């Protein structure tokens with residue numbers, strides 16, 4: 517038996533999605549990193565520490581997720597993890613493509629890292645490697661095995677697009693074999709490289725899946741994975757008429773930090789210089805208006821304002837011009853767990 521719940525935005529916790537560099541060894545087709553907007557810097561450890569210090573007053577309720585690029589390419593990732601640990605942050609996760617550079621698993625301990633979160637975008641080598649690059653499937657699976665063998669908790673992220681939704685139904689068997697604790701299903705967003713593809717290719721080639729396909733496939737697969745005792749979360753995306761719309765930018769504490777000092781509250785804004793906050797001389801300050809915060813306040817019948825601006829093709833209207841449904845905040849998640857499972861990690865973006 518499984519239990520499904522919508523994970524409301526928590527007002528008592530916050531999440532720091534900390535991109536400590538933008539460099540990566542892979543060239544995934546859907547990569548959202550945009551060096552023009554996010555810079556190409558590798559943050560020195562002293563800066564990482566100073567920026568973490570800015571959140572010290574709320575550290576106990578704040579989850580830190582170290583990302584890149586590929587965060588394990590940063591030789592000071594262990595130092596950053598240890599500093600966050602000493603600072604008493606709520607939990608620490610490292611999002612990785614599985615290459616686990618600089619022998620990271622030997623330099624940190626399971627007491628310091630709550631989760632290594634691995635990305636696979638296909639249940640088979642053929643599909644995953646078409647999206648993420650030759651050889652990445654085998655290396656990621658080996659990385660998961662190594663992490664688990666060393667006593668770390670591992671989770672898996674699968675970004676759903678028209679290129680790989682057909683393999684999602686194969687994932688429960690693979691997840692069982694891999695032994696991961698959590699499974700995050702993501703929806704592809706029109707950001708970074710995907711936004712560029714959207715501008716240059718026929719719109720029929722969109723990587724985004726339709727509403728009917730999403731609703732047909734995702735909840736059913738999530739249920740099957742949860743039956744294995746693995747907690748699954750996936751974005752709600754399409755609200756039902758009875759669901760209340762809320763913008764996380766107004767009611768939750770999420771910070772998406774980039775190495776050029778920009779700090780966004782909404783991931784859909786990251787391709788634009790409209791960040792709410794910015795690090796100046798290692799102090800976190802408000803960015804000048806107009807910025808994303810001004811958009812969060814707009815109340816439109818379609819739900820999420822940024823969705824309407826950057827990916828309106830997932831909306832649908834009646835003949836009278838009324839939206840047939842609202843699009844949820846991209847940070848609103850459904851969570852499915854087998855009875856008795858504990859939920860311990862933050863909902864990731």
Ligand code: SF4
Nearest residue numbers: 540542544547585613
């Ligand atoms: S592993 Fe992550 S950062 Fe690297 S190319 Fe792929 S999506 Fe981008």
Ligand code: SF4
Nearest residue numbers: 763765782820845846
């Ligand atoms: S995705 Fe939409 S609803 Fe969510 S924070 Fe951004 S603008 Fe607000």
